[in-house]
């Protein structure tokens with residue numbers, strides 16, 4: 001390659017070319033045990049090869065048993081993306097050789113996936129967009145190769161802890177046209193999977209792995225171009241950047257008269273570019289055949305109905321409820337639904353303070369609370385009953401919004417109750433008419449020029465006088481009451 005593609009901004013090439021993108025996502029399911037054996041799935045931080053048994057090591061003569069919870073997670077995801085769930089499904093052997101695959105095959109689903117023909121709709125900067133989902137199926141994960149140095153020699157070690165972990169694979173149709181749509185699809189699917197509880201879907205630790213097939217074609221042409229598989233994208237931002245880069249790279253190459261060859265490329269986060277990993281001469285022949293050690297899986301209508309009934313409120317429905325029932329803006333609804341801790345704090349605060357305005361609660365949760373949680377690197381330290389007390393104190397004019405932010409910060413840091421912090425700091429606003437009246441009289445007497453200005457028709461002078469009263473009361477006067485009382489007095493004297 002001679003020319004380096006430029007990724008920022010829409011290039012002239014993209015006006016002539018259209019990108020065709022399909023996404024494959026693998027998610028580690030949140031089951032207690034592995035897919036086909038009783039080994040624990042708590043492998044994070046565990047010593048290598050400490051969570052293995054003859055089944056997940058692929059020793060001869062062992063028999064797999066199906067993890068029911070894993071099957072239910074995939075069916076639930078299928079319902080959530082409006083897919084058809086098969087009444088009968090089957091397990092297939094996907095045969096290939098690799099050192100991290102002890103059996104020499106992976107048990108997967110080929111011809112009869114658990115769910116097929118679904119769809120997912122999400123918002124983008126160009127409006128709502130729908131991606132068709134071709135299939136969602138269940139399979140087992142492989143082990144992990146660790147390349148290391150031992151006694152001065154380069155060695156490859158194998159950790160089989162991950163071998164046999166349940167994986168859900170979700171494949172889209174090639175409907176996606178921009179890098180942003182790809183990222184938004186992956187984000188919406190992640191929210192949905194988390195809502196169902198099927199997976200924590202953290203990309204940084206491989207619980208969720210996103211791969212993209214990217215090709216470009218001249219605008220107006222039907223036939224697809226040669227597709228490139230892009231891997232190793234470890235964040236949602238990386239998904240968008242890698243695909244944007246790849247579209248540009250291919251356009252530049254085609255413009256230069258080069259031929260695109262099928263290959264797998266990796267995303268290099270440090271260089272913000274993709275690199276060649278391996279050629280892909282043709283589709284691999286995995287010699288799929290029905291798994292002889294497992295019977296076909298029958299999904300009875302009763303079982304399916306039970307799984308469907310257990311589905312929680314899904315992100316799209318929750319956003320709609322926040323907008324329509326609570327009157328929140330699309331932006332606030334989005335911010336709340338995107339953060340599980342914020343969602344539960346919002347809902348629990350409304351429950352703890354039944355009379356509170358949902359809009360006020362949403363403002364405090366999406367604003368100060370998320371700011372504090374982000375700065376601290378965690379969420380959930382503010383408990384709903386305290387948040388409810390705080391929002392009520394502000395709504396009733398007992399404390400000012402500015403002081404309330406300080407109270408929340410202290411509550412967040414120390415866990416002390418809101419009322420004790422307000423009392424200790426003397427933050428209660430002066431809302432007593434007598435006390436305010438005395439402060440106002442003093443200020444009016446000390447500022448005859450401003451009073452004269454106001455009476456001469458300069459309404460803005462009242463702002464200065466309010467400021468003086470706030471200063472005299474060290475910020476504790478109820479500003480709204482001061483404003484009203486000042487206007488009353490100044491008007492009366494006329």
Ligand SMILES: [Zn+2]
Pocket residue numbers: 034037038039051052053054055056057164
């Ligand atoms: Zn095992």
